[in-house]
Every structure is written in structure tokens, then in C-alpha cells.
Amino acid sequence: MTTSKIFANWDATHSELWSHQPIRLEHTMHRQPAFSMDDLARLIESYPREHYSLVKTGLKGSSRVWREGEIGKLSGREVIEAISRGGLWLNLRNVTSIDRRYRDMVDRMFAEVAAKVPGFEAPTHQAGILISSPDAQVYYHADLPGQGLIQIAGRKRVYVYPNTPPFIRPEHLEDIALFDVEVDIPYHAWYDQHAQVIDLEPGQMLNWPLNAPHRVENLGVVNVSMTVSYVNDDIRRAQILHLANGMLRHRFGYTPKSRNIRGPAFFAKQVMQKLLRDGKWVKRERSVRRPIDFRLDETDLGKIVDLPKAA
Template sequence: MNAHGHVAAAVFPDEARAAFAAAYPDQAAKLGHGLVGHELLTLEALAELAERMPAASVEYNLGALPLGVRPEDTPGNGLTLGETIRTIETNGSWAVLKNVESDAAYGALLDRALGELAPLVDRRTGPMLHREAFIFLSSPGSVTPFHMDPEHNILLQIRGQKTMTVFPAGDEELVPAIQSESFHAGGHRNLDWRDAFRDRGTAVTLLPGDAIHVPVKAPHFVENGSSVSVSLSVTWRSERSVAEGELHSLNALLRRRRLPTGQIGPTPETQGVRRLAYRIMRKLGV
């Protein structure tokens, strides 16, 4: 129920929840959502949110970048964050507001959205852990470079159009094991791009009211359409995603000592002996 006493409509309608249930956790899936026009997701509301957030939780820069740009080569845009958001239609920039769930109103919105999916997630990968929300604002023509993320993720398109090209998780040609290991040790999420990869991806165009489920570490890049884009990303971890990170980190420790690395199966949460070995090695500082 909202502040006016009305029962809030579902964030994810029945057919979206059914599509999500069929795809989770390993397949990308296009979904629908009901947050277009939400009062917390207008440009002015987001500019005000950005101005009250800690500096460490906001990132913004020029938007028209090559798919393989290095993090240290990304140029700034010369504007304040509030100016960037209020003038995003014309300033050629990109901004992300991180961990907006730390603001009470946005935290309630995240809880509402993920609460609708929690029973479906629980059945497959256990309880939702470490829930977070991010808001992406991009000028026309912006590109988010080829990268992967460590969380289960649903991106909801609020305004404008973007095309996300999603690649299968677990393809070692796209993400070699050694890159996964360095990623879990704190390495950058951007990946090496080769034009030959493009045909392996599935391009999904997102209009306002569309959403996409992106599996853990499924590589993807995003190309913005000809108008301003606003997207909300709702994410969580699971025992499966945590276990996968632990097993890659164990392999990194073993590889550094020139010891044989282990296979990571499709249900890493069941590889308890290796996960325990990693925790012991980490505790001992091995």
C-alpha cells in the first residue's frame, strides 16, 4: 500500500514472473515491469537523489566510448553530478547511482520488486543475499563497454531505448578462467573485446516497461538509442554466486603456487570440501 492508501500494482506482472521462473538462474530472459512513470524515477527525483548520495556512490563520465575502453582512459565531462543528470539529454554523458537502496524510499522500492521474485529464487538458489539497486542514466548514443557482473541482475528500462547484447555465462573463450579468477580477486569487470565475439551474443532491445534478467557473469554490453535512457538495476547474490566466487578464488591461490586447479561445476554451492579448503587457506593467509 502506498502513501495515498492505494494498493501498489505489481512491479513484475504474472507473465514476467513466469518467464523469470523458467529462465532463472542460468538463462537471460526478457521480462515486463510496471515502474514506468514512477515518481522516484524522474530525472529531477534522480538529480536530487544523486546530490544527497555520498561521492563514492556516484560515477559519471562521457558516454560515447569504445567497447573496449580501459577504466583509466575514461574521460570526465566537466559538469557536477546534478548538472549531468538535469542536462543529460544534451551533454553526451553517462551516470550511475550505486547502492540507492541506502536511501529509504529507494530501499522500499527495491524490497517491493525483489519481494515478488524471492519465492522463485529461493526454490532454485536459496535465499536472496546482499540485495542492491543501481540507477543508470545515459545520453543518446552512449555505450556501456563489454563487461560482466558478479550478481544476479534484472535491468528495468524506465525511459528511452537501449539494446543489451548478452553472451552465455561460462564460455571460456569470452572469459578465460584466469580472468574469472582475477575478477573475483577484485579485478575490473570490463572484458577484452574482439569483433569475432559479436555473433555469439543475443541482442535484446529494451523499451520503457521492458526488463531483462542477466545471469551471474554473463558478459554483455549496452548501446543506447537516440534518446535519454534511464534504467534501474536490481541485484542480489545467492549461495551459488558466492560459492562460485570462492572456487575461482581457490583456483587463483592454487595457480599462483603452480598446483592443479579444480573444475567448477554447474552447482558450485554443493562443492563444500573445496569451499572449506578455500576458507582455511584464506584464514591461514596461505
């Protein structure tokens, strides 16, 4: 792997805007051999089952569809070919813990950001690789960690919305923390009038403010992207707060009033969520998981085979 700079044209405006506004940056990661189709195919073939998600979504303009499946016995190249025929995306989660090449790239990327943005740090970070169909989409959602989207191949359109009400409310963040589901927050078509719409090409990266809702549409070609997420002390404290306030709201029927991430009230919430987060009630609230209900067809690439429903 080369050790050239990750960011090709970083300037002072990017340092000022990082994490405050959506910004599009130029990067060089798409040139790395680790992102060749041969290497991605081999990665798919060896990827641990518990660390990937294969998702089928509805077409643009259709009602929301979200099904999860498995790749079956297809080769990596066959999986990519099946995805190219529509309606699917594969998320290789936490690839930075599976393959050192991607960990090194992301480490270097965040080191460059830290050198450019005063006060920025990302002591905890990870990344995943998304391979998605020409017509695939990611529904409106928000994330608790800091986020970035790195385009490797193909073109996509990203809609980034303000991280303020009505687009995202404190109770939405609480629900994400408590129920561990990001895509169930409300969305209305008129929200698009207030979104920043940014097209990404290979060699471009998008960063946006913390908790900003967003959705993504592919633009007619197979896409390969890398998602990065990061946590620092303030983000970690905010995650603790959202979980604790969600517990207060759903478990005890109390509407939280404080959203401070320091001080006595925060300390009390920190202790409470630590005591309750591994308990039966939280596990029950998180127990509803989408079943694995299809696999890729081995004889007709691009088709899926429904799996029998569990008894």
C-alpha cells in the same frame, strides 16, 4: 509509494527461464515518483561522493576510452543536461542503501521473483541507478553476482553472450574476483554472432544467466536504468572459489583444477582466501585505480574540464 505488483505480465515460462536464459519482463517501477526527473535531480545533488561514478567512454566504433570524473558544483538538473549532450554516464552505486524508496522497490521485486521461481532466494541484494547519454555504451564485461537491468527511461540495446568459453573462462572470473575490474576481459567482434540481442524500452527488465558477459548501447536518447545484483549461498561460494583460485594462479603460480563449491578442497580454499584477502599482496594487486581526471564544465554543459594530474 503504491503497493501494486512490480511485474505486470509474469507467466510460467518466465519461472522456467529465470537465471537460465536471458528473459525480458514487463515491470511497473518506471511509474514511481522516485524516478521523476525532479526526484533524480535531487538525488544527484545529495549523493555521497564515494558512492557515485561519472564515466566518459568512447563512441561506438572508436577505441576503448574509460575516464572517471566528478560532477563538481552543478545542480542535479544541470548534471542530467550535461549527460544528455553525449559521451557520459553517471552510476549512483548502491542506491538502495542511500534512499529507502529504492530499497523498498527492489525488496518487493525480489519477493515477487521468489514467489514465482521455485528455490530462488536473494538474501543479499542491492541496486544502482544509471543515467547515461544518448550515445553512451557499456563495454563487454561480466559480473560475479546475479544481475538484472531495469529500464526506466529511454531505449537501449543489450548484447548477452553465453556464459561458457570462449566468451568467459574460469581465469576471467578469477581475475574479476582478484583485481575487482569487470571490463578487462577479452572481446572480439565475432562474439556478436553468438549473442542474444535484446532491445529494452521503459517498463521492461532483463535478467540473464549468472556470469554471462554482456555489453550495452544506448539508442539515441538519454537513458535512466536501474541495475540490480544479488547473492545467494551458491553465488557466494562461487565468489569465494574464484578469489581463491585467482590467488593460487597469480600468487603461487598454480593452475587450479577443482571448481567445486563444496567439499574438502573448497573448505581449504575458503580458509586460504580468508587469510589472504586483506593482506598486503591482495591490496597491492587491487591498488591500481583509474584516477578522477576530469569534472563537468560549469559554464558549457556537456563539456569536461581536465583536472591536474596528481604528483
